[in-house]
Amino acid sequence: MSASRVQGIVERAEDLCRDLRLESVRRWKEQNGGLAIGFMPIWAPRELLRAQGCLPVGIMGGGEDVEIIKGDAFYQSYICHLPRSTIELALGGSLDVLDGMIFPAICDVIRNLSGIWKLRFPERLAYYFDSPQDFDPQIGGAFLRRELEEFSHALVQRGARPLETEALRESLAAYNANRARVQALYQLRRDEPWKVPTWELYLLQRAGLVAPVEEHDRMLDEYLAAIRADESRRPLDQARVVLTGSFCEQPPLGLIKTLERAGCYIVDDDFIQVGRWFKNPASLDGDPLDNLVNAFLRDSLESPTRYEEQGNKGEELVRRVADSRAEGVLFCTPSFCDPALLDQPMAVRAIEASGTPWTAFKYAENNGQFQVIREQAGTFADSIKLFSEALSP
Amino acid sequence: MTIAARKDRSQERQKQMIAEHFQRLGRARESGEKCVYTFVPGNLTELLRAFDLLPVLPEINALQSGMRGKSREYIGLAEKLGHSEDVCTYVKCDIGMLKSGNIGPTGERLPDPDLLLLSYTGCFTFLKWFELLRQEYRAPTVMLHVPYQADGQITPSQREYVVAQLKHKVIPALERVSGKKFDIDKLREQLRRSAQAEDDLVWVLQSARHRPSPIDAYFGGVYYIGPIFSAFRGTQEALEYYRELREEVAERIALGLGPVTPDGPLEREKFRVVVEGPPNWTSFREFWKMFADEGAVVVASTYTKVGGTYDLGFRHDPDRPLESLADYCLGCYTNLNLPTRVDVLCQYMDEYSADGLLVHSVKSCNSFSAGQLAMLNEVERRTGKPVGFLESDLVDPRYFSAANIKNRLESYFQMVAQKRAAAPRTEASAP
Amino acid sequence: MDLPPSQHVVGIDVGSSTVKLVLMREHEHAPAELVASKQERLRRREARKLVDDLFEALLAEAGLRRDELGYVATTGEGECASYRTGHFYGMTAHARGALFCEPKARAVIDVGALHTRAVLIDERGKVLGSRMTSQCASGSGQFLENICRYLGITLEEIGPLSLKSTKPEACSSICAVLAETDVINMVSRGIAASDIIKGIHQSMAGRYVKLLTSLGAHDVVLVTGGLACDVGLVAAMREAAAESKRPLELRVHELSPLAGAIGAALWGAYRARKLARMGVRLQESGP
């Protein structure tokens, strides 16, 4: 009974994720009349968008469902897959419903994609959103505040509501609440990974990229209730692993399922980080714009695309492994992803120093062949299992 | 760094300057001179020199390793150490060199950095690169984040942000390392010399407007930009080098001579092209020769603007020292958005009466490459001139397929010739 | 409810080109021994049927019935055997099999028809790390086979011929399918077959050694998989290893091609004992 309830929710989430033409966004616009603004990975000021009556829509590439016909005209083979499927979507009209696109400062590929947008769609809002690598409130903070203000202004010029303090504060609160739910699910998966398969959690998070925050909240609540009630989910003899490297271009769903089937419980990951970007609730006292800026400067998740001032690369990963009681690390990165792949040796060094086993592989969002990865992950899980003391059947 | 046929005086001088610099670096441990590692785009040479600090540019080392045939080994070593095949080979080449004893291009061991100046202009990989070096050297690191010119112009907010970082982060860090107080007048003096050298460099690059062009603005160009893009901007040596270079080029124009190629002076200029993208260093001469064999001269290139877009009007300004450093960093070629890069290319095509555009796309560099195909199509659409696309890499010889590139180049030039033959004879460019 | 001190176990390794089966007798207090084995190329036949036939033949040869087996372990694409007791992933199996062949081995390089795997192991056969070749078949066994087919050389001749080479012709990484044309080129330039083969061996060996070194392998490495039979490749790998200045000692064992099946069988036996101790009886269809 509750098993089918879970299934129903997950299917709804999957429908939202596979809704490449963004019909749900179209419906939202018809009902609410605001602007729909797309944003690329990893982080975008969703709080600000919502406060100005806009719907933030996360675009994480086209995934496995998009056949590349024209996208390759823009990208060489040695560039990751995400931008070509994104441009394919745009050229095919799938993104027409969006009133603008945000290109956050995460890597040269997305940076240059903002330029392609400007060349190809001169009439649309293509906003390159620069976030500081200097985390001093007086310097980087001041810059970020100006960026946010400029961006807010650009939205107003496209017909959005002007930014109001109260609205922004309310928006911060709404996203705080949403993040709390996502974080609770992560916590539950950490404690009882058989209850929350990662591919389900993943789909639910992706649904949050297109759904308005309240709707997403409802979905998460329903899911949480349903899995708590579902007695059919029993623990299996699987290895606990942390997955890292998939913060931008997302792996195909089949890959996540393959990993789980090959004997891994993913107990922490870096998929779709925007929904969990601030580790703690943003403060609601004082000027909300400053609060947003400060949350960004001080409370963001670590990411290969953010400068680590203290130079302790990899420490955060080691901590995540410890916190989640993981037995191994999967470096699961998109091919040709410079930020992830250049970060990896530093992370590996730290992980090795901590004595945790790891393995690494690469994917593209449209891979359909998982044989090699299955074998690699399977072997990894085998070895954790065969050599762990508790050999429960 | 040799060009076979005839060595000009400027060439000799340049070689000597660079050799001396490396010798000085080699002696730095004994002499007590301090060095700062930093990057070519957005380098703050004047500022470093104002503190008597010596710049070390890992990118230059990497390209030199490529030219000296060392890069394959270095890259292999880095990959063995767990660096991915997919990422920028400059980084791997540098790490491999470091792991092999950090012997620089002149055989001297390079000193460890006293400071890593992570000036982060036009490329996100720089960030990772110095994070990696930081782990190796455990050296103090200072970040200078240069925002991207997303809308094709420098905004006051961006300038303010960079200047604030210079003032509150970079300069204090340099003071700490050098043990010297910041002297703005010393900086102004450097900037004044920079501006003069920049004038001469621009004159040289623009000499390619002549027919035949006295220089090759890509293969030859990379030699010309050497001093100003690396450790010498703002120095007296650089000033003299560029003056001398200018005189030589003026002489060639007067004699109606073409550029000197690896096989000697180019006899007949058959094609004039603009090139976008960095060159390949491992087969640099072979690559150049492929152009020369076809009678092709590169009359303008964007690569020679990665360390500053002087020909677009920027000059270092002693009257606005920090602001002009900020503007310099913000204005390097790879920090310009794609529409601006397209504008620049179209302008070059026109200004230098080029027959076409060739894009050389390198696997390493997303900063350059991601989007080049879109640029290519846009330039073709706007200018109606033939465009061509070549792929290889900066310093990984595995990606330089000579047969393939030659094939594409031949096809490209045959295409240009055929098109020209068919066109009503308006401006045949062969003399 | 302990198991008897000795048991028979079967390991089935279904590769992309070859099916390998072993029957082993495992003892609680003594080293296991190989009783019988079967190895046959698929040659476009359906794996399932071939595996069934070989399995029956193997049992018949040893005079055993299915229900006398302690464990039927599969690896590779072996999930097609419905009577398996359990499945182990390829590298897990090769690691254990390698130790059986060469107790000193601390790394394995398994070179098969399509994939190559480098595996780092400890003295218990635990996989400490691994690397696999990617989505391109250049430099695989299949690649070598294609070329040799074109040169008119049979599998057995490859190795000895390669050893005869005096001037190996460098070969960049080329496509397993298009290699034919490159070979045409070489032949037309008058290059001897032995030099072509050696060149290809060198390029393959270079990759494999790179896989090993990037994994941090050192000391004794066992070459397993079908290409372990290729003495030319192994020689080239030894040369490449010597060049890499790493203390890699590449060894080959006559059972190397069967290592996957052997390893699976031994892990099966281990599992069977462990489970029996915990009071679990294995049914035919697996735990």
Add this chain to the structure above:
Amino acid sequence: MKYSVGIDLGSTTTKAVVLNEQCAVLGRGITNSRSNYQVACEVALGEALNRARLGMIERELADAGVDVTLRQAWLADFDRRFREQQYRAQLERLAQTLERHARDERDSELVRPLVADVVERMRTETCALFAEGANRKSDFFRDLAGSRYLALAEGLADERGARFDRVAGLFDKSILEVENAAEDSERFAVFAKAALAGMEAVPSELRAALERAAAVVMEQACCVGTGYGRATLPFPKEWIRSEILCHGLGAHAMFPGTRTVLDIGGQDTKAIQVDEQGIVTSFQMNDRCAAGCGRYLGYIADEMSLGLHELGPLACKSRRQVKINSTCTVFAGAELRERLSLGDKREDILAGLHRAIILRAMSLLARSGGVRPEFTFTGGVARNAAAVEALKKLIFEHYGEMQLNISADSIYTGALGAALFAHREAQRAQAPSRLAEPARG
């Protein structure tokens, strides 16, 4: 007679097109490329000249007032026998070479008679192979003889307890040598005579026309080479043209309205944009990886033990295509086997494979500047109906409906372009150098 010739030395096949002084096509020849490029060129040219002579006969017969159906029947019959003679000559050389190699085998007492028996059976089969209406899997000796040899050898080897792979190896070794000897590239008169001898009643008009055609002296005015192997062609540089330009010009000559050309050959795929004069304005090509090229299909055909000709028609029968995930040809082969064992239908898998190739081509087309009408599809793969089907569908979906040109002779597009360049050269200069005339027998 003076002629100009264009030679396209492709990775898999070598093509020649011969033009007369009026720029009309006299004949086309094709052979599989092999290690000796010179030989490949000579064989292709020889074939083209043979075809040219057949064309002369046809015209003579027409002039002599022989009815169309009748003369075509004569010619078809003659042609069949002519080819049979060529095959037989090759087979004999193969037999000798095999015998020589078999002698060196370790167990030669076993292998020699076995090989001799195989060859003997092949001799007996020859008639049937070239019988009227017989379905040959390829036009090339290598493929024809190879598939029969292997099939026969496998049976005999099993029977007599010999190692099949060794016997197979003998063929691979021998065929190399046989192919690289250019002996019968133009022995028109000899084969024609033998062919005539085999015909029941030889019409006197045919005999007369044949004699006259055989006597015509063919004189080469100019020769231009192109194709994958052009750099290694034994030609001076001035005679070499980029394959891109040749394909552009060839496609333009066949279909003057062409603006976009897609050429899928054996190991490269080219997308070319041309202007109204046939001049290339932009192009993209993809090489070094067999995925998405003709060899991919060849590989798959081998995997399925099908002839290349059979792939397309089979794939066209598909109702529900299977998505193929592997990008690599070799892995696609493995995937195919896996799919088959999972119970997917052959035609559905094949349809998926064809779509995979075309999808790759679509991205090249996009890179070269899109697809503009008219669109011309050339190269060997254009002979494949399923590839054409998939291409049509995708083009129409993404670039709108448009004229799609495909010619039965599309595999000769590059050679035709080269021949046109040669023709121009011949007109321009009186005496350019020539390609060595094929050996005469």
